[in-house]
Amino acid sequence: MTLIVITRPDFYPAEAEQIELLLRQGLDVLHLRKPEASPQEVAALLDKVPADLHSHIVLHEHFELSKRYAVRGLHLNRRHPQIPVGFLGQVSRSCHSFEEVMLWKPACDYLFLSPIYDSISKQGYASAFSPQQLAEASRQGIIDRKVIALGGITPRHFPELKAWGFGGAALLGDVWNQPQELFLSHFIKIKKEAE
Secondary structure, three states: OEEEEEOOOOOOOOHHHHHHHHHHOOOOEEEEOOOOOOHHHHHHHHHHOOHHHHHHEEEOOOHHHHHOOOOOEEEEOOOOOOOOOOOOOEEEEEEOOHHHHHHHHHHOOEEEEOOOOOOOOOOOOOOOOOHHHHHHHHHOOOOOOOEEEEOOOOHHHHHHHHHOOOOEEEEOHHHHOOOHHHHHHHHHHHHHHHO
């Protein structure tokens, strides 16, 4: 199962060091999502992450930075729906319905489908799908290896997500809400359970 971590929307001390730790410990992809940030702020964070790890980072905003940094890909959503002309990296997209998944799957390397469970990081952001709906979408081939589960994901959900046929899981709250002293050991546990 592909493991993706999405950054917190805010900046904080030691963020670059934690991003490097995750990627050095085998995180597949880090989605850099800072919706309120300026291009300069995002660039400053990228400058603190070793350049050899940029190929594991996907940008959610300020796509023009992909000309300056050798990032893995760009993530499309309602705010940023188009890829810049000439971009050759991976393309991913946020989806919130099975219809969106079917519409965008041919044009993307992978898709997020959310929220699968009640969100950990966004208060009041409840699951949009029943287990029966997810099982049926899997049976119909809507959910497959190109679809990444997002929303309220913790390691205890991995067996269920695998059974539904998701290609991976994207985590946010379960990673970043850990106390500093447990951050690395918790991620190592997540990585092991995702295998």
